[in-house]
Amino acid sequence: MEIQRQPHPRQHQHRGGSAAAFRWSVVLNSGLSALQLVVGVGFGSLALIGDAVHNLGDVAGLLLGWGAERLSGRPPSARFTYGYGRSTQLASLANAVLILMASAVVLVEGIQRLSEPVQVSTTPVLWAAAIGVAVNLYSARLFGADSGHDLNRKAAVVHLLTDAAVSAAVLVAALVVRATGWNWLDAATAIGVGLAVAWSGVEILLQATRIALDAVPEGIDIEAVQALLRGLPGVVDVHHLHVWSMSTSQNALTAHVVRQSPLEDDLQLLHLAKQRLAELGIAHSTIQLEPPEQQPAQL
Numbered sequence: 001m002e003i004q005r006q007p008h009p010r011q012h013q014h015r016g017g018s019a020a021a022f023r024w025s026v027v028l029n030s031g032l033s034a035l036q037l038v039v040g041v042g043f044g045s046l047a048l049i050g051d052a053v054h055n056l057g058d059v060a061g062l063l064l065g066w067g068a069e070r071l072s073g074r075p076p077s078a079r080f081t082y083g084y085g086r087s088t089q090l091a092s093l094a095n096a097v098l099i100l101m102a103s104a105v106v107l108v109e110g111i112q113r114l115s116e117p118v119q120v121s122t123t124p125v126l127w128a129a130a131i132g133v134a135v136n137l138y139s140a141r142l143f144g145a146d147s148g149h150d151l152n153r154k155a156a157v158v159h160l161l162t163d164a165a166v167s168a169a170v171l172v173a174a175l176v177v178r179a180t181g182w183n184w185l186d187a188a189t190a191i192g193v194g195l196a197v198a199w200s201g202v203e204i205l206l207q208a209t210r211i212a213l214d215a216v217p218e219g220i221d222i223e224a225v226q227a228l229l230r231g232l233p234g235v236v237d238v239h240h241l242h243v244w245s246m247s248t249s250q251n252a253l254t255a256h257v258v259r260q261s262p263l264e265d266d267l268q269l270l271h272l273a274k275q276r277l278a279e280l281g282i283a284h285s286t287i288q289l290e291p292p293e294q295q296p297a298q299l
Contacts, residue, residue: 021142022066025160029059032135039128043121046113047170047189048128050106054166054197055132057102058159061095065156085247092155092208099159099201107194113187120186122178129174132167136160155204162200166193214244217251219281225253228276229287232269234259236292243282252284253277258292 036052039045068091071084140160143153173189176182207218216222220243229238237258246252259269266289277285 019066019070021139022062022069022156024142025139025156026059026062026066028135028139029055029062029160029163032132033059036128036132039124043124044118045120045125045170045174045186046106046109046118047173047186047193048125050110050190050193050197051129051132051163051166051170053102053106054099054159054163054193055136057095057098057197058156058163060098061091061159062156064091064094065153067091069153082246085250088247089208089211089245092204093212095155095159096201096205096208099197099204103194103197103201105194106190106197110187110190110194114184114191117183117187120174120177120183122174125174126171126178129167129171133164133171136164136167140164155208158200158204162196166196169193169196211245214242216243217245217281220251225277225280225282228280229255229257229273232257232259232273232276234269236260240288246284250284251282252286253282254286254288256288256290258290260292 033052033055036048036055040048040052065088068087071087074084076083137160140157143157143160169189169192173185177185211217222241222243225243226238226241229235229241235257238255239258240254240256242255243251243253257269257273259266269289270287273287274285277283
């Protein structure tokens with residue numbers, strides 16, 4: 001027995017600005033990557049090339065995230081009864097792999113060049129790095145503060161903010177090279193860029209893997225959920241409790257709730273349970289009510 005409720009405001013909503021944010025971020029970062037590759041190759045800056053490679057990874061990741069978000073908005077079908085929400089998780093996982101691959105390339109090249117520094121023309125590198133900071137900060141802002149509630153959007157914002165920091169590091173390194181003539185610093189910065197890229201990739205990979213394995217979503221306290229259900233009127237026990245993510249922004253729950261028998265208004269109990277679970281960020285809940293004598297062994 002179950003009552004249908006409107007989704008929790010933090011779930012199931014595709015913000016009107018999301019498509020525009022993805023679209024403009026792809027356009028801006030594609031142009032930025034092309035500029036940085038040309039300048040990096042033409043004027044000998046491996047650090048700027050590393051930044052461009054990371055930006056290219058971001059473009060691919062943004063395209064994946066954009067496509068996944070569109071898929072996740074499609075209604076369920078007879079074959080995919082939960083809809084396509086998991087596509088956002090797959091996109092986040094693919095993003096992480098792309099980031100790690102890009103970081104490996106930059107690290108290897110940086111280590112090789114550290115022993116054989118190349119002359120760097122700093123003026124064009126400075127301009128390209130400064131543009132990189134501006135473009136990535138603006139692109140991250142397009143997604144808005146609500147990106148923290150969706151791993152798919154969070155992955156995009158993390159990429160963009162990391163790139164802004166990387167571009168800032170390249171900018172500072174170019175200034176130091178210009179002042180001192182230490183061309184080896186460009187290679188050292190490239191290694192730092194590769195490590196920063198790898199760190200962000202590992203973080204997103206771990207988050208996406210946890211979701212793929214149906215771990216309890218971040219921000220959900222399973223003990224608090226159990227205490228909430230046990231505290232409902234007439235409830236004597238809760239078992240078979242499972243909480244997982246249906247997508248990067250939608251959480252679900254199933255539970256067997258043992259209530260005193262007889263209980264006159266099971267519908268009211270279900271309504272109250274769903275209302276309180278939605279307040280915790282769990283909009284999809286399926287609750288099976290059982291009398292005490294039907295309580296099975298714990299799983």
